[in-house]
Amino acid sequence: MIVTIDGVAASGKSSVASGVARHLGIPYVSSGLLYRAATLLALEAGTDLSDAPALLALLGAAPLRLEPLPEGNRVVLTSTAALHPERDLTADAHTSAVDAGVSAVAQLPEVREWVNAQLRALTPPFVAEGRDMGTAVFPQAQAKFFLMASPRVRALRRVKERPGDLAEVEAALVARDAKDKAQSAPAADAQIIDTGTLDLAGVIAAVLRGLHQPASSDLS
Structure with a gap:
């Protein structure tokens, strides 16, 4: 089994992939x-x-x-x-x-x-996270997810991880979104999860629920 978790910068992909992989008892790949x-x-x-x-x-x-x-x-x-x-x-x-x-x-x-x-x-088996895991790298994956959140939410998360000016971090994320746009489009059969109102446990739970739901559904 291959599960892909893609998303924009600072959307929590690594933490979510790690949590999902631990629950499933398989490795995750960054x-x-x-x-x-x-x-x-x-x-x-x-x-x-x-x-x-x-x-x-x-x-x-x-x-x-x-x-x-x-x-x-x-x-x-x-x-x-x-x-x-x-x-x-x-x-x-x-x-x-x-x-x-x-x-x-x-x-x-x-x-x-x-x-x-x-x-x-x-x-x-493994959980793979990145930008285009479900599109370019593992299109055959059995389950695909795409994480998104507003630039402000992601900037707040990033400055908690390491020091930085919130406005500058947010501006950098907006600029990076523009640069990464070609690689960060969700797969047509990916389930989209808006992580803005969810904590880490909530996003992991949404992915685990999604493993038992049809693709192309929005989860929150």
């Missing part, structure tokens, strides 16, 4: 963590975020490993012996600098295909 790690490596190397060949060369020289662990996903820069030791990139991939650059990286078709290939190599 596609965004691979994009974030790729962005982090590019920023550290001074690589142009719009240069797809350079990014792919960087990823080839510094392979990433996504680990869908029960307690949460980790992304690790694998060891290449003489070049560098193995390094956990998970924490460093969640910074404002990465937030600002990840959309540019995720828009590159070549990088998207690289990420998608890593995800398709994983063995089901």
